[in-house]
Amino acid sequence: MLDSAQRILKDVFGYDAFRGNQARIIQRVGAGGDALVLMPTGGGKSLCFQVPALLREGVAVVVSPLIALMDDQVATLDELGVAAVALNSTQTPDEQREIAERLRRGEIKLLYLAPERLVQPRMLAFLQRLKIALFAIDEAHCVSQWGHDFRPEYLQLGQLAELFPQVPRIALTATADMRTREEIAQRLHLQEAERFLSSFDRPNIFYRIVPKDQPRKQLLGFLEGRRGDAGIVYCMSRKKVEELASFLAEQGYPALPYHAGLPNEVRAHNQRRFLNEEGLIMVATIAFGMGIDKPNVRFVAHLDLPKSLEAYYQETGRAGRDGLPSEVWMAYGLQDVLFLRQMLQSSEGDERHKRVERHKLEAMLALCEETRCRRQALLAYFDEELPQPCGHCDNCVDGVETWDATEAARLALSAIYRSGQRYGVGHLIDLLLGRETDKIRALGHQHLTVFGKGKHLAEADWRTLFRQLVARGLADVDLDGFGGLRLTDTCRPLLRGEVNLQLRRDLKPQRAARGSSGP
Numbered sequence: 001m002l003d004s005a006q007r008i009l010k011d012v013f014g015y016d017a018f019r020g021n022q023a024r025i026i027q028r029v030g031a032g033g034d035a036l037v038l039m040p041t042g043g044g045k046s047l048c049f050q051v052p053a054l055l056r057e058g059v060a061v062v063v064s065p066l067i068a069l070m071d072d073q074v075a076t077l078d079e080l081g082v083a084a085v086a087l088n089s090t091q092t093p094d095e096q097r098e099i100a101e102r103l104r105r106g107e108i109k110l111l112y113l114a115p116e117r118l119v120q121p122r123m124l125a126f127l128q129r130l131k132i133a134l135f136a137i138d139e140a141h142c143v144s145q146w147g148h149d150f151r152p153e154y155l156q157l158g159q160l161a162e163l164f165p166q167v168p169r170i171a172l173t174a175t176a177d178m179r180t181r182e183e184i185a186q187r188l189h190l191q192e193a194e195r196f197l198s199s200f201d202r203p204n205i206f207y208r209i210v211p212k213d214q215p216r217k218q219l220l221g222f223l224e225g226r227r228g229d230a231g232i233v234y235c236m237s238r239k240k241v242e243e244l245a246s247f248l249a250e251q252g253y254p255a256l257p258y259h260a261g262l263p264n265e266v267r268a269h270n271q272r273r274f275l276n277e278e279g280l281i282m283v284a285t286i287a288f289g290m291g292i293d294k295p296n297v298r299f300v301a302h303l304d305l306p307k308s309l310e311a312y313y314q315e316t317g318r319a320g321r322d323g324l325p326s327e328v329w330m331a332y333g334l335q336d337v338l339f340l341r342q343m344l345q346s347s348e349g350d351e352r353h354k355r356v357e358r359h360k361l362e363a364m365l366a367l368c369e370e371t372r373c374r375r376q377a378l379l380a381y382f383d384e385e386l387p388q389p390c391g392h393c394d395n396c397v398d399g400v401e402t403w404d405a406t407e408a409a410r411l412a413l414s415a416i417y418r419s420g421q422r423y424g425v426g427h428l429i430d431l432l433l434g435r436e437t438d439k440i441r442a443l444g445h446q447h448l449t450v451f452g453k454g455k456h457l458a459e460a461d462w463r464t465l466f467r468q469l470v471a472r473g474l475a476d477v478d479l480d481g482f483g484g485l486r487l488t489d490t491c492r493p494l495l496r497g498e499v500n501l502q503l504r505r506d507l508k509p510q511r512a513a514r515g516s517s518g519p
């Protein structure tokens with residue numbers, strides 16, 4: 001069978017060799033076995049069911065949650081001369097009848113469907129009369145209630161096991177920690193399926209996260225020496241995207257904007273240019289990237305913090321698909337934390353959902369404040385253990401200095417508490433440094449016991465400390481939306497003197513950028 005698979009790979013898809021686990025997966029499913037596949041984005045999941053679809057008799061039914069992804073794959077298969085169709089709600093009854101007719105005649109090799117469509121009784125009955133080559137369930141983590149992509153329709157896919165006992169099933173996903181993995185196996189009745197876990201490590205990517213100070217200047221520093229390289233710069237807002245794209249263009253960088261608010265033609269045009277021309281920089285919101293497959297993206301920069309490690313991994317993962325050295329870089333600051341915390345607090349959604357999101361944001365922040373190897377920390381989040389520090393991230397290369405911040409943190413927390421848990425970091429720092437500003441005087445804060453008690457640290461140090469306190473959940477943003485800080489329950493042991501706090505010292509940005517070896 002491997003020979004036939006190899007031939008299909010070459011003749012139909014034009015590739016010379018399978019990658020990673022592909023060959024093993026294809027053999028398993030081709031022979032009629034079930035499989036649960038965990039593979040990072042860009043790893044080549046599609047071939048894992050497309051090749052068996054061609055190896056086996058009958059039509060392969062592919063379940064995918066996004067119409068855009070289905071259309072993409074169908075178009076690609078079309079070009080390769082493979083008979084594939086997607087059934088969707090935009091088709092007229094006539095078109096749908098014609099597809100059904102072609103299916104009955106056995107003319108279609110791959111049928112793409114949304115899950116809610118597949119589980120309609122009429123559809124299931126129709127499929128039971130056909131010869132089915134296999135079921136592929138893409139984005140299988142959608143079945144997990146723990147993930148943020150949960151889709152109730154996915155739960156119903158479990159019944160395929162009973163309805164089609166002879167048909168092999170393959171579930172695929174790019175995001176699955178151990179817990180999600182188990183949920184997928186259980187809910188899709190794939191406990192007996194063979195598991196294929198690929199490493200999430202991207203060894204050719206160098207990771208760097210710097211404290212945000214003067215973001216534009218820092219970004220220029222990062223881009224210097226990368227002229228001529230293609231890259232993506234992610235920002236949170238549409239406005240920032242446009243401003244930054246013009247700014248970079250003024251600085252002589254070929255930068256294009258991309259966000260969901262641009263007219264369709266402009267977006268499509270910019271995307272096409274980025275894919276086809278060399279050395280362009282795409283300044284984009286997260287709207288950019290889904291299904292983008294450009295192998296030689298040399299860098300990905302973040303000027304704002306993603307809201308989870310899953311998002312960070314996906315966005316940075318667009319760098320270096322060709323395996324050549326690439327660098328991802330992020331500037332991260334207190335404002336990011338405050339902003340995301342506030343968004344979370346004020347977001348709609350039930351408590352369970354918010355708790356999941358909060359947990360995810362905390363993991364993201366922990367990576368930013370990480371004192372050990374970033375790659376180890378990132379992979380550990382996906383339940384993958386990297387035995388040694390990688391030697392290929394900023395922490396490994398520069399080293400990280402830590403300091404005992406226990407006393408300073410207590411002082412900072414007292415400042416929050418004594419001033420009534422309603423002021424932002426600027427005011428709190430004035431208070432600690434003993435600055436008699438108008439606001440301090442108007443509030444009578446020069447009489448507070450903490451006034452001027454923090455003169456042994458510089459303003460920048462206090463700023464770092466407040467960021468880390470919020471990042472670690474020791475302080476939180478007030479609900480009023482003005483960025484005032486307040487204490488959390490988590491900080492009590494620290495205030496009572498029961499625990500110590502070791503924090504990373506921010507490297508001076510210039511030093512970080514040079515990549516000097518640390519202490």
Ligand code: ADP
Binds near residue numbers: 016019043044047293
């Ligand atoms: P995923 O679904 O895992 O994100 P895709 O299936 O879209 O990844 O594959 C990513 C890219 O890698 C596609 O352009 C695909 O054609 C290419 N690819 C996959 N497998 C191979 C292979 N064995 N050899 C060369 N290119 C491959």
Ligand code: ZN
Binds near residue numbers: 374390391392395
């Ligand atoms: Zn490392």
